[in-house]
Every structure is written in structure tokens, then in C-alpha cells.
Amino acid sequence: MAKKKANPRIKIGSNNEMILYDQVDGICPLCAKPLMYDKTKKEKVFEIAHIYPLNPTPSELVLLKDEEVLSTDLNHIDNLILLCPTCHTKFDKPRTVAEYKKLLALKKRLIHKNKVYGQFNAYKIEEEINVVLEMLVSEVPSDLEENKLKYDALRVSEKADTTLTALTRRDIENDVVDYYITIKQRFVDLNKSRTGSFDLLSSQVKTFYTELKVSGISQEDIFDGIIEWFNKKTNNHSRPACRIIASFFVQNCEVLS
Numbered sequence: 001m002a003k004k005k006a007n008p009r010i011k012i013g014s015n016n017e018m019i020l021y022d023q024v025d026g027i028c029p030l031c032a033k034p035l036m037y038d039k040t041k042k043e044k045v046f047e048i049a050h051i052y053p054l055n056p057t058p059s060e061l062v063l064l065k066d067e068e069v070l071s072t073d074l075n076h077i078d079n080l081i082l083l084c085p086t087c088h089t090k091f092d093k094p095r096t097v098a099e100y101k102k103l104l105a106l107k108k109r110l111i112h113k114n115k116v117y118g119q120f121n122a123y124k125i126e127e128e129i130n131v132v133l134e135m136l137v138s139e140v141p142s143d144l145e146e147n148k149l150k151y152d153a154l155r156v157s158e159k160a161d162t163t164l165t166a167l168t169r170r171d172i173e174n175d176v177v178d179y180y181i182t183i184k185q186r187f188v189d190l191n192k193s194r195t196g197s198f199d200l201l202s203s204q205v206k207t208f209y210t211e212l213k214v215s216g217i218s219q220e221d222i223f224d225g226i227i228e229w230f231n232k233k234t235n236n237h238s239r240p241a242c243r244i245i246a247s248f249f250v251q252n253c254e255v256l257s
Contacts, residue, residue, distance in 0.1 A: 006055045010075045012048065020048070020082045023110045028084040030091070030103075035082055046082040049091060050074060051103050060095055067100060070107060081107050109221075116215045117225055123208045125233045126201040128190045129245065132183055133234055136241040159256040163218035172223070175247035183248045206254040219256060226255055 012020075026035055028046070035046035052069045053060055070078040081103065083091065091099055156172050191198040208229055212222045223246060230242040249255040 007074060009054060012075070012077065012080065016077050016080075017048070019077065020080060021046070023114055024082050028087055029081065029106055029110075030083060030087040033084045033086075035084065045084060047085050047088045049081050049083045049088045049103075051079050051081060051100070051107055053092075053095065063095065063097060064100060067097065068104060070104065070111075078107070078111060081110075109217075112215065113217060113221050113225075116212055116217060116221075117228060119211065120229050120232050123204065123211070123229065123233075125204050125230070126197055128187065128194070128197050128201055129230065130234050130237075131190060132186050132245060133230075133237045133241050135186060136179070136183075136244055137238045155253070156250060156256075159250065161219055164220050164223065164256075168220055168223060171243065172247040172250050175244045176251045179244050180248055180251050183245070184252070202249075202252070202254050205249050209249075209255045223250075223255070 021035065024035070027033065028035060033045075036042050036044055052064065052067075052074055054074050056064065070076075073079070091103065156169060156176065160169050187198045187201075205226070209222065209226060212225050217225070226246045226249070227239065227242045230245055231237060231239055234242070246255065
């Protein structure tokens with residue numbers, strides 16, 4: 001019997017390479033090491049890994065025979081992920097079902113997340129949010145201390161599920177305690193000069209949240225998606241300030257409700 005011809009490893013091109021790089025946020029998804037470093041120029045320290053092996057050995061065919069494959073074309077971007085050389089070697093040798101399932105699930109989450117986040121430009125947001133972000137970035141509001149929210153007024157614990165990490169929950173709770181009343185008052189003041197602007201802004205946030213929610217991603221990714229949406233639609237303001245505004249809308253019931 002003739003030996004089966006090996007599948008060729010093809011060059012994926014710089015565009016797909018950049019998509020894969022952005023997909024993992026420039027870090028190895030297994031160990032969090034940066035995948036590039038600066039020397040005289042940007043140097044790559046990543047390898048392109050096939051999640052399902054391009055040319056599986058007989059033992060790998062048996063090992064993975066009942067496992068999901070993300071593309072019948074094993075060179076397709078959906079079957080590829082960037083890893084640091086160390087993690088790539090560990091993943092390939094020896095290959096295990098547990099590690100395969102872990103990386104497959106991670107890749108599926110990244111594909112889904114990037115698809116959802118790609119809808120940022122389709123959703124408008126009112127300019128009033130920029131005023132509040134500028135306030136948070138440029139100075140500590142003078143009324144911050146006196147306007148701190150009592151902890152028993154929080155609703156975060158009632159809304160959070162197990163997909164929202166403890167660290168993110170703590171960030172939301174701290175942001176709400178420190179900033180909720182102050183931000184609410186700023187929006188009320190802005191609403192006086194442009195009636196209905198806060199209601200419109202709230203509606204836009206709620207609509208975008210609902211779009212993320214029905215996509216089936218986790219609360220952690222939903223909250224991160226709201227932050228990124230604010231960040232992108234307001235010309236890359238401070239991410240911590242965008243997180244504080246996102247936390248405000250959690251307490252105000254537009255997000256995670």
C-alpha cells in the first residue's frame with residue numbers, strides 16, 4: 001500500500017499572522033510570555049502551532065479520533081494558534097487529550113470573542129461619556145469622599161455568575177463604592193444641558209450589552225467587551241477610567257442585569 005502523502009505546511013501570510021497575534025493579545029495563551037520583544041526592531045518569539053496536528057502519527061490518530069476539529073483544512077487559521085517555543089514543544093511532545101481539549105476550548109473562545117468584539121463599530125455611543133471619562137482621567141473629583149456609596153447598596157453580587165472572576169468582581173465593587181454617586185451626578189448635570197442624553201446613552205450601553213450576552217460569551221468577556229467598546233469608541237481613553245464607567249453601568253442595571 002502506498003504511503004499517504006504528508007500534508008504540506010503552508011505560509012499563512014503576514015495578515016493572518018497578525019490576526020493570530022492580536023487574537024492572543026500578543027502573549028502566549030498558555031504561559032503569558034510576550035510573543036515579541038524589542039531589539040533593533042520587533043523580533044518574533046512565537047511559533048505557529050497546529051491545534052490538531054498537520055500530519056498526525058498513527059498513535060495521535062487513535063488518541064484524537066473522537067475529538068472535535070475546528071477546520072477540515074488543518075492549515076486554516078481556525079486550527080492555528082500562536083505559542084511560545086517552550087509551550088509549543090510541550091503541547092506537541094507528547095500530545096495528550098487533556099491538553100488538546102484545553103487548547104481547542106481556548107481557541108474556540110478566542111474565535112468567538114474576536115467575532116463579537118468585531119462589532120464595535122456598529123454601535124454608537126453618546127459624546128457625554130467623553131466628558132465623564134475626561135473628569136476621571138484629569139483629576140480626582142472633589143466630592144469623591146463624601147459621595148462614596150455604602151457597600152450594602154451594591155447589586156453586583158446579585159448579578160454575577162461563576163464566569164465573572166473574583167478579581168473582576170472586586171474591581172467592580174470598589175469602582176462602584178468610590179465613583180457611582182459622583183458619576184451619576186455628572187450625568188445628571190450633563191442631561192440638563194441636553195435633555196434625554198443620559199437615557200439615550202443608557203439605552204446604547206444596554207443594547208451593546210444585550211448583543212454580547214446573546215452571543216453566549218462569559219460575564220468576564222462581556223465586562224471586558226464593554227470596557228474595550230468604551231475605549232475604542234472614545235479614541236482610546238484610559239482603560240481604568242473606561243472600567244470605572246463600565247462598573248457604573250453594572251450598578252445602574254444596564255450591564256450584567
